[in-house]
Structure formats: structure tokens, C-alpha cells
Amino acid sequence: MLKDYYVLDREIHAKITEFDLAQTFECGQCFRWNKIYDNGYLGISSGKVLEIEQKQDRFVFRGTDRATFEGYWIDYLDLKRDYGKIIEKISTEMHMIRATEYGNGIRILLQDEWEALVSFIISSNNNIKRIKKIVEGLCKLYGKPADYKNNMLFAFPDPKDIYGAGCEDLGDIKCGYRAGYIIDAVEKVHLEEVDVYSIRNMKYEEGIKELMRIKGVGPKVADCVLLYGGAKYESYPVDVWVKRVTEALYLKKDSKPADIKDLARNMWGDLAGFAQQYLFYYARENKLETGVDK
DNA sequence: ACCCAGGTCATCA
DNA sequence: TGATGACCTGGG
Numbered sequence: 001m002l003k004d005y006y007v008l009d010r011e012i013h014a015k016i017t018e019f020d021l022a023q024t025f026e027c028g029q030c031f032r033w034n035k036i037y038d039n040g041y042l043g044i045s046s047g048k049v050l051e052i053e054q055k056q057d058r059f060v061f062r063g064t065d066r067a068t069f070e071g072y073w074i075d076y077l078d079l080k081r082d083y084g085k086i087i088e089k090i091s092t093e094m095h096m097i098r099a100t101e102y103g104n105g106i107r108i109l110l111q112d113e114w115e116a117l118v119s120f121i122i123s124s125n126n127n128i129k130r131i132k133k134i135v136e137g138l139c140k141l142y143g144k145p146a147d148y149k150n151n152m153l154f155a156f157p158d159p160k161d162i163y164g165a166g167c168e169d170l171g172d173i174k175c176g177y178r179a180g181y182i183i184d185a186v187e188k189v190h191l192e193e194v195d196v197y198s199i200r201n202m203k204y205e206e207g208i209k210e211l212m213r214i215k216g217v218g219p220k221v222a223d224c225v226l227l228y229g230g231a232k233y234e235s236y237p238v239d240v241w242v243k244r245v246t247e248a249l250y251l252k253k254d255s256k257p258a259d260i261k262d263l264a265r266n267m268w269g270d271l272a273g274f275a276q277q278y279l280f281y282y283a284r285e286n287k288l289e290t291g292v293d294k
Numbered sequence: 295a296c297c298c299a300g301g302t303c304a305t306c307a
Numbered sequence: 308t309g310a311t312g313a314c315c316t317g318g319g
């Protein structure tokens with residue numbers, strides 16, 4: 001966790017344990033952080049740009065100031081949470097011990113709810129590379145530009161920025177049949193038929209029901225939005241990878257999503273979301289095949 | 295050509 | 308409720 005930090009020459013220097021940029025930004029939870037040099041990432045969230053450089057447990061934050069760092073990025077990067085303690089709590093057997101050792105620097109980001117909603121609508125039946133491309137296209141089309149050291153970044157557009165557009169207007173971003181889902185989300189959120197900005201104050205089940213009123217939002221997408229944008233850490237999104245790895249390690253093949261979620265709830269309780277992230281990263285990075293633990 | 299990718303929808307029993 | 312196909316798009 002965040003130990004101490006100081007501001008020097010418009011840079012913030014900090015010592016943070018249990019934090020790795022590559023693991024955190026490439027574990028599949030977010031789509032808008034890019035590596036710009038070795039151990040350096042550049043991203044934008046809620047219209048705020050941030051560059052982060054890492055050397056072991058030392059970090060340098062650039063492009064921000066003390067007030068924004070304290071008022072926004074500490075929460076976004078979840079720097080106050082003791083991940084050592086979480087790892088200790090969920091590592092009750094050897095598989096999770098291995099997974100948490102492998103991804104011991106993962107942190108679950110507190111993303112903007114609306115951005116998480118649209119991003120994970122786009123994620124359905126899709127691959128991460130193309131998801132990133134489509135999200136970026138949407139931002140370039142409707143988001144506010146912000147330049148940073150010769151990099152042109154675009155904020156994720158608000159519902160009002162996209163409202164009025166039709167599916168045909170999204171043609172250039174190549175999101176296929178998901179265009180209709182995005183437009184439905186824009187309309188329902190903009191017209192306040194769905195209150196995505198209140199999911200952090202709702203109970204888990206309530207949040208699921210609220211989100212699933214949008215077309216293209218099923219159980220998996222709703223789980224992701226609640227975990228990554230709603231801070232609902234009991235959420236256990238079950239996608240092909242998590243299904244595969246959970247079955248291989250703890251269950252049998254062809255289990256039902258409900259059974260997989262029950263197991264997660266029983267084993268990890270309100271920390272299931274963290275467990276899910278370690279398992280997902282572990283399985284995907286090691287390309288674990290069905291039933292085979294390499 | 296076929297299958298897959300951080301699934302969901304419509305349809306049918 | 309639960310099972311079955313179809314589905315934009317791009318890469319292997």
C-alpha cells in the first residue's frame with residue numbers, strides 16, 4: 001500500500017507495496033492505459049491524464065498535482081487498500097497461493113461507472129485487443145481532447161456527449177452489433193432511466209438488476225461494471241477464462257455459472273472479486289487450457 | 295474455410 | 308427456467 005509520498009518539481013514520488021503497473025493495467029480490468037516506455041504507463045480517467053513510472057516499489061507520478069493525486073488518483077488506483085492482507089486472506093489453498101504470487105502487484109481500479117459500463121458492453125464476445133481499439137475509437141469520436149507531452153489523449157465521452165447519435169454514427173469504430181447496445185445505454189443513462197452513477201450506493205443484487213435493464217448487459221457485464229466501477233468486491237464475473245480456470249482448479253467441467261458463483265462466494269466471500277482477478281490473470285497469462293494446469 | 299474472443303439476445307420447449 | 312443458434316469484426 002501507499003507508504004509515503006512527496007512532491008518534487010511537479011512530480012509526485014511515492015513508495016507503494018503490492019503494486020505493479022504491468023499487472024494492474026494488463027490484467028484485463030481496464031482498456032485505456034498504455035505502455036509508453038519500459039515501466040512507464042500513460043492513461044486518462046474522468047478527463048484527467050496521468051503518467052506513472054515504476055522502479056520496484058518506487059513510483060513517480062507526472063501530469064498531475066498534489067490535490068488531484070490525493071482527491072482522485074489514490075482512490076482510482078486503490079492505493080490505500082492493504083492487498084497483502086487480502087492475499088493472505090484468500091490464499092487458503094495452493095492454487096490461490098500460486099495465482100496471488102504470480103499477480104501479487106494487481107490492484108483493482110476504481111473506474112468511472114459509465115466508462116466501465118460501456119467498455120464491458122463492448123467486451124462481450126470480443127477480444128481485448130479489439131475492445132481497446134473500439135473504446136479508443138469511441139473516445140476519439142465523442143471525447144474531449146487533452147494533450148500531454150506530444151501525446152493526444154481523449155477523455156471517455158459522457159452520455160450527453162454521445163446522446164442524439166444513432167447506430168449508423170458509430171460505424172467508423174467497428175463495434176458491430178454492439179452499436180445498438182451502446183446507444184441504448186446512452187439513452188437510458190442520459191434520460192435517467194438507469195442510474196449507473198448510484199451503483200456504489202446500491203446492494204450488489206440491486207446493482208445487477210439496475211444494470212441489466214440496458215440491452216447488451218447480461219450477468220457477466222453487470223458483474224464487471226459492479227466490480228470495476230462500483231467497488232462491489234463480492235462480484236465474481238464469470239467469463240470463458242474464469243469458468244475454465246475455476247472448473248479446472250475447484251469444480252468439474254460444464255458447471256453452471258450459478259454453481260461457479262456459489263463456489264466463489266463460499267470460498268472467498270466479499271473478497272471474491274479480488275480472487276477472480278488473480279485467477280483471470282493467472283489463467284490468461286499462462287494460457288491455461290481446459291482442465292490442464294501447466 | 296473455420297474457430298475464437300472477458301456474452302447477450304431471441305426463440306422455443 | 309433452461310437450452311440452442313446467431314451475431315459484427317479481425318486474427319490465427
